[in-house]
Every structure is written in C-alpha cells, then in structure tokens.
Amino acid sequence: MLEIHDLVVRYKTGSLFSRLQPGAVKHVDVLAGVSLHVPPGKTLGLIGESGSGKTTLGRTVIGLAPIARGSIQVNGREPNDASDLSWRAIRRETGLIFQDPMAALDPRMTVEHLVTEPFTVNGRDIKRRAEASRLLDLVGLPSLFLDRYPHQLSGGQARRVAVARALALRPKLIIADEPTAGLDLSVQGELLNLLTSLQQELGMSYLIITHNLAITRHVTDRIAIMYLGRIVETGPTDVVFRAPAHPYTQALLGAKSKHKLPGAGVLTGEVPTLSHRPSGCEFHTRCPLATDYCRAAAPSLHSLSGEHQVACHTPLINAQPLSAQTGRLSLTEMHP
Ligand SMILES: Nc1ncnc2c1ncn2[C@@H]1O[C@H](COP(=O)(O)OP(=O)(O)O)[C@@H](O)[C@H]1O
Ligand SMILES: [Mg+2]
Structure with a gap:
C-alpha cells in the first residue's frame, strides 16, 4: 500500500547570503535515503527521537516536503512531479492524523464541519449531517458532538475527531503522527484499541509515527527505527x-x-x-x-x-x- 524507496528530503538552510559564505552549510537532508513499505492491511510503526524526521516523512508521503531523490508509491500510484494535481489521488487515498490535533482542528468550525471538510475540499457533494454522524459513529462519539467546537472537546475526543476526519474519504492508508501524545494512559489505550478495531473493520494500512516505542508493541506488525533521517533497524515487531x-x-x-x-x-x-x-x-x-x-x-x-x-x-x-x-x-x- 505504501512503498518508499531511497527517499531523500532536502531543505536549504539559512538565507541566500549565508549560503554564499565559504564553508557554509547549504542544505540539510532531513531524510537521508529512507526505504520502507507497508503491505495492505498491515501496520508499520516508525519510531525515533524528536527531530529524527518522522513528521517530515509523513508529510512527504502526501507531497508536502521537497523530494531530492527517491520514490513514493501509494496503492501503486506514483506522483510524476511536485504539482498538486499529481499528488491529488494520493491525498485522497491517504488519511493523515496530524501531530497535535488541537492545533490541526480549526477552532471556528463545528465537529460536523471538521469531519466533513475533506469532502468539501475535494468538491464532493454529500448529505453533511448524515455523513458526519456516520463518521462519529465509527470513532465511538455520539451525534451530540456534531455541534461542538474543538475547545469543548477533551484531548481524547479531539483525537477521535481527527481520526474521523482522516477516515472521511475511505482512505486505503492512514498516517497517524504521534496519535497518543499528551493523552492519559487509559485514553491512550482506548485510542489504540479504536485504531486497531477500525483496521479490522475497514482494512486500511497504517503508518504509526511515534517517539514512544512501547505503544507500538501491540498495534504494529513491523517497526522501523529512525535516527537522523535514516532507518537503523527494522523488522517484525515481536522480533x-x-x-x-x-x-x-x-x-x-x-x-x-x-x-x-x-x-x-x-x-x-x-x-x-x-x-x-x-x-x-x-x-x-x-x-x-x-x-x-x-x-x-x-x-x-x-x-x-x-x-x-x-x-x-x-x-x-x-x-x-x-x-x-x-x-x-x-x-x-x-x-x-
Ligand atoms: N521546512 C523545514 N526546513 C528546514 N528544516 C526542517 C523543516 N522541517 C523540518 N525540518 C527539520 O527536520 C528535522 C526533523 O523534523 P521532524 O520531521 O519534525 O522530526 P520529528 O517529527 O521526528 O520530531 C528537524 O531538525 C527540523 O528542524
Ligand atoms: Mg514529529
């Protein structure tokens, strides 16, 4: 479902002037040749300390970071250039749950509008209220949440809304960036159970990004450990x-x-x-x-x-x- 081969993501550093100085560092490779794959219906955990490039990898999969080398395929599709058009199909098939859902949820939108926004963005006509109820039901939230605003949600509820939104377009791949960060331990467990049961029900592939190795143990099939933008170890989780x-x-x-x-x-x-x-x-x-x-x-x-x-x-x-x-x-x- 996801195939990444020898991916290099490179950012220019500093100003043009500072790059012209002799001996100046002109760019950094945030990802330095990453290869990984997630088979259909399976879960890969991507683990590394803060700054190792995990979020960048998630963003790169939907075309939001500059690729200097390598390739990305989602469900057999490979974008042929950096244009939005080229990435559109991949974005439709990939649900991204951003790190820090509170920041990712527009505070002026109700839950009903938040979870159905992907349809609006893609110009899809839907019965908004009914679709929003269906999505909330999937993530175990009652319909009374439809008219709430993000500030009226607990951390766990906000995370469920983010999951519902990621599921909206029935994606084949879900990328969850630090899905449990900042949640109480019991709520973390509930959220991981939710992700697992959604996968059993709907059959998506997951890429779960986290700095917390422990949370991947029971929810991933394979894990990859990243250090400075490179995979240093990978294998079946139990191994x-x-x-x-x-x-x-x-x-x-x-x-x-x-x-x-x-x-x-x-x-x-x-x-x-x-x-x-x-x-x-x-x-x-x-x-x-x-x-x-x-x-x-x-x-x-x-x-x-x-x-x-x-x-x-x-x-x-x-x-x-x-x-x-x-x-x-x-x-x-x-x-x-
Ligand atoms: N737009 C950017 N320009 C330059 N450097 C960036 C940019 N985005 C991320 N980085 C750098 O890439 C590194 C990895 O960041 P990130 O992917 O957020 O790591 P993680 O999610 O593992 O904490 C950091 O050192 C960060 O400063
Ligand atoms: Mg991150």
Whole structure:
C-alpha cells in the first residue's frame, strides 16, 4: 500500500547570503535515503527521537516536503512531479492524523464541519449531517458532538475527531503522527484499541509515527527505527522487541530488554545535528560500543535473519557471534 524507496528530503538552510559564505552549510537532508513499505492491511510503526524526521516523512508521503531523490508509491500510484494535481489521488487515498490535533482542528468550525471538510475540499457533494454522524459513529462519539467546537472537546475526543476526519474519504492508508501524545494512559489505550478495531473493520494500512516505542508493541506488525533521517533497524515487531540488534534500539527499549549487553542501553555523548552529521556510523557519538571502525565507516542496512535488518557494525544479537546464526561474518571479521 505504501512503498518508499531511497527517499531523500532536502531543505536549504539559512538565507541566500549565508549560503554564499565559504564553508557554509547549504542544505540539510532531513531524510537521508529512507526505504520502507507497508503491505495492505498491515501496520508499520516508525519510531525515533524528536527531530529524527518522522513528521517530515509523513508529510512527504502526501507531497508536502521537497523530494531530492527517491520514490513514493501509494496503492501503486506514483506522483510524476511536485504539482498538486499529481499528488491529488494520493491525498485522497491517504488519511493523515496530524501531530497535535488541537492545533490541526480549526477552532471556528463545528465537529460536523471538521469531519466533513475533506469532502468539501475535494468538491464532493454529500448529505453533511448524515455523513458526519456516520463518521462519529465509527470513532465511538455520539451525534451530540456534531455541534461542538474543538475547545469543548477533551484531548481524547479531539483525537477521535481527527481520526474521523482522516477516515472521511475511505482512505486505503492512514498516517497517524504521534496519535497518543499528551493523552492519559487509559485514553491512550482506548485510542489504540479504536485504531486497531477500525483496521479490522475497514482494512486500511497504517503508518504509526511515534517517539514512544512501547505503544507500538501491540498495534504494529513491523517497526522501523529512525535516527537522523535514516532507518537503523527494522523488522517484525515481536522480533525487534525480543532481540533488538542496534544499540540505539536497545537504548530506546531501556532496561526492559533481556539481551542487554554491558554498557548498552545508556546513551551518553553528544547529540549530532543534521547540519553536522558525524563521520562513519552517525550514531557513534552516543554509542556505548563504538569503535574506531565505527567512527570511520558507515554501516549499511543489512539482513540479520528474515526481515530483520540493522545498520550496525556490531549488532547485539543475543551477544553471539554472527557466524553462529546464519553463516555470516563474525563480529571480529567485521572489523578489518
Ligand atoms: N521546512 C523545514 N526546513 C528546514 N528544516 C526542517 C523543516 N522541517 C523540518 N525540518 C527539520 O527536520 C528535522 C526533523 O523534523 P521532524 O520531521 O519534525 O522530526 P520529528 O517529527 O521526528 O520530531 C528537524 O531538525 C527540523 O528542524
Ligand atoms: Mg514529529
């Protein structure tokens, strides 16, 4: 349903004048060669710290960020240029639930108008009241909410309205950016249950974007971990939770991992910026296990077993040498 191949999103930095200065950083790659896919009816969790490029990726899928390289396909459709016309079909098939729904919901519009706005934008004629009731029903809100304004909604209710709005045009793909951020734990659970049951009922694919690894565990089929605009680990959710291979994933999982190596799981060191990417493995400035080789050579994403892939020279696979697993290089062999 969603196929992203080698995607680079590049922004110019500073003013034209500052870019002309010798040695100036002229652009930053917010996404630096991202590939991922979400099969029909499945859920991929995209996880990374704040600033890693998650929101940018969601926006890029509907044509709202400058693509410097790579390709995006939604339901087999690939836009051929940056024009709105080219992206229109993809936007119709993709429901986006924005980060911070309160900011995304126009305070002057009633819930009835908010959830049916996608029809208006697309010039579609509908029985507004009936359609709005249907959408609210899908997300478990009674019709008495139709005449409310955003400031009259709780955080959880606002999120449900955002979900209803994303569902309006019966999309094949839903992108949910931090769907549970800022909600109480019990409301977070309710919202995740709602997303899961909607998927069972309507069969959409989901891309769930979050900085919170824990919430993805029960609602995703696969996860991808992003660091500085690159995927550093990806695989079936249960496999990555059981045997996280990248030290960054380990750190995100915290002390919960059974396979914690000495020194792993605590991030120290300098957090790099996009305008000054570290040499070699870009995680080396924070990695407790980094070697000179890591500082010099960038690891590429390679397969550990099946769909489990990692970009690390010293992946933490149950602390066993790699050769014991699949006849691949052992840890020592990987360090020339
Ligand atoms: N329009 C833009 N121009 C320049 N830099 C941007 C722009 N949009 C986002 N960025 C940068 O891209 C990085 C990733 O941002 P974002 O995608 O919002 O990350 P996340 O959602 O993971 O927190 C940040 O460093 C941000 O400053
Ligand atoms: Mg974000």
